[in-house]
Amino acid sequence: MTALTPTPPPPTASQDLDRVPFGRAATATLVITKRNLLRNVRLPQLLVFATIQPVMFLLLFNFVFGGAIGGSLPQGLDYIQWLMPGLLIQIAAFGSGQTALGLVEDLDKGVIDRFRSLPMARSAVLTGRTLADLIRNAFVLTLMLSVGFLIGFRWETGSLRFLAGMGLALGFAYALSWVMATIGFVVRTPEAVQSAVFLPVFPLVFASSVFLPTETMPDWLRAFADNQPITIIANAIRGLMLGGDTLPAGQTVSGQALISLAWISAITLIFSLLAVRQYRRISS
Amino acid sequence: MPTPPHPQDPIVEVHDLVHTFGRDIRALDGVSLAFDAGMVYALLGPNGAGKTTLIRVLATLLRPDSGSAQVAGVDVLAHPTRARTRIGLAGQFAAVDDYLTGRENVRMIGRLYGLSGAEAKRRADDILEGIGLTDAASRAVKTYSGGMRRRLDLAASLVGRPQVLFLDEPTTGIDPRNRADLWTLIRQLVDDGTTVLLTTQYLEEADRLAERIGVIDHGRIISEGTSDELKDTLGGAMLELSVEPEHREAAQGLLRDALGDEPVLDPETERFRVTAPDGTRSLLVAIRALDAAGIEPDDVRLIKPTLDDVFLQLTDTDVQPEVAS
Structure with missing residues (x-):
């Protein structure tokens, strides 16, 4: 049997810092990102179910409601043209719950305790989780778009604008990941998190322009729908992918895109601070 | 650069740690302890005694309300990152990833520890070999048995060559065979120079593994010492025997003279109980005295206190209202 714990070398200067250097924090983020992504690869059923649901949404909504x-x-847009940009946001929103689930599971299994007992940047647990979820979302959204393309979706602007639209959807998914991380650390039990993550998402997704224009909603609901971030970002993506004439009167594509970016930045900033604070609180 | 710990300084030193959960659950109620490098120190106590809370404080996972803690010469409250370079932690549940292989799990911890990819790989292979998991190293952890998972978890905690290893109930829920294997492994680590602080509910585990034992209950260390010292606090061995009723009076006098203690007759079992200060020698002295008087004792027993007795007595006399949780 080899010696498992040979006398450690004397502590080097880098070991005795009170803060982990940035380079090592970045490495830790990548290592944890890879670990989280590997879970999707090794347990393909996770990814399969994560993609079946959005594809089902796409097909059902398009073929059930499309005609009417x-x-x-x-x-005079085809429904698939209206639906696809909105669904990108809907899927990003629903998928973000995975961030909370993953964190709570790690908390429950003691994995986060193990990470926190290592001389690594503690923030890597959060940055690695949200980064992995961003990559997973990019995969799911791409797959969705491919199915959409098969059933008739075509973007009508340049590829750059199309990519900018995708960027907004992913940016929003990333922002929501931080919201979900915060919820996860507040709720903390895996069972409760399952339902808790849908609470904020459901009303926002349905009371929005994701599925239909907001014009036919009652005034009070429309006032909410028109001003909440999901409508704004869905409209921006629609404008970027289909052109400005799909937007409600008085809105411009660049204007909506800028407001979207402001929402995404604000949500990311506020909720990353909240999530980090909540994460720290676990340790007291 | 901090000065290296003086060789004679205790490797773990805790002063008056207090930690309260919520309003009034005092998980740690003034814990102080200290012990030297190169040994196993066992924290023995029932569920909810504060064992895990203490480990969490020492492993930098929890900030206590007050008190101080030094591990391997580092103040864990003032310099947690520094402390983490000297410790390893294996928690109550094997914190390993099911879908990764054993090797990937250990390598990942190595990378997070700051080793390069090549170093992490080499270190993982060494540890897995030392811990007897080489054959299973390329298999996903979900195929591992409970005992293998615990060993892998232990492997992960060894990546950073910790000076002090914290093991929170390392063998809870493990079958006896795997438990014995883990004990061997833990002793091996100590022989290699690691200091181990473990918590356990099993008296046998503390008795077999630990050089020193701290009995903890209601957030306080209520007794401390070697296994023998703790047993001695109960006053040593007792001699129990019975004689025919007509010889009781004579036997009582003979035993008193032979052992210097007043024998007590238990009315229920009708047996004498008397302290046997010299253990087996006292037993022989007593039997000879009775034999010389023609009294033949029956059902003779020498009762040595077990750690269970110590534990039950200590936790029993510590009358405290049960803390609501």
């Missing part, structure tokens, strides 16, 4: 709604849309 078609015709009544601005510029």
Whole structure:
């Protein structure tokens, strides 16, 4: 049997810092990102179910509602054209719950305790988790778009604008990951997290322009729907992918995109601070 | 650069740690302890005694309300990152990833510890070999038995060559065979120079593994010492025997003279109980005295206190209202 714990070398200067250097923090983030992504690769059923649900949404909404709604849309758009940009946001929103689930599971199993007992940047647990979820979201959204393309979705602007639209969807997914991380650290029990993450997402997704224009909603609901971030970002993506004439009167594509970026930045900033604070609180 | 710990300084030194959860659950109620490098120190106590809370404080996972703690010459409250370079932690549940292989799990910890990819790989292979998991190293952990998972968890805690290893109930829920294997492994680590602080509910575990034992209950160390010292606090061995009723009076006098203690007759079992200060020698002295008087004792027993007795007595006399949780 080899010696498992040979006398350690004398502590080097880097070992005796009170803060972990940035380079090592970045490495730790990448290592944890890879670990979280590997879970999706090794347990493919996770990814399969994570993709079946959005594809089902896409197919059901398009073929069930498409016929009735078609015709009544601005510029006589086909429903798939209206639906696809909105669904990108819906899927990003629903998928972000995975961030909370993953963190709470790690907390429950003692994995986060193990990480926190290592001389590594503690923040890597959060940055690695949100980064992995961003990559997973990019995969799911790409797959969705491919299915959308098969059933008739075509973007009508340049590739740069199309990519900018994708960027907004992913940016929003990333921002929501931090919201979900905060919720996860507050709720902390895996069972409760399952339902807790849908609470904020459901009303925001349905009371929005994701599935339909907001014009036919009652005034009080429309006032909410028109001003909440999911409508704003869905409209921005629609404008970027289909052109400015799909937007409600008085809105410009660049204007909506800028407001979207402001929302995404604000949510990311506020909730990353809250999530970090909540994460620290676990240790007292 | 901090000065290296003086060789004679205790490797773990805790003063008056207090930690309260919520309003009034005092998980740690003034814990102080100290012990030297190169040994196993066992924290023995029932569920909710404060064992895990103490480990969490020492492993930098929890900031106590007050008190101080030094591990391997580092103040863990003032310099937690520094302390983490000297410790290893294996928690109550094997914190390993099911979908990764054993090797990937250990390598990941090595990378997070700051080793390069190549170093982490080499270190993982060495540890897995030392811990007897080489054959299973390429298999996903979900195929491992409970005992193997615990060993892998222990492997992960060894990556940083810790000076002090914290093991929180390392063998809880493990079958006896695997438990014995883990004990061997832990002793091996100590022989290699690691200091181990472990918590346990099993008296046998503390008795077998630990050089020193701290009995903890209601957030306080209520007794401390070697296994023998703790047993001695109960006053040593007792001699129990019975004689025919007509010889009781004579036997009582003979035993008193032979052992210097007043024998007590238990009315229920109708047996004498008397302290046997010299253990087996006292037993022989007593039997000879009775034999010389023609009294033949029956059902003779020498009762040595077990750690269980110590534990039950200590936790029993410590009458405290049960803390609501």
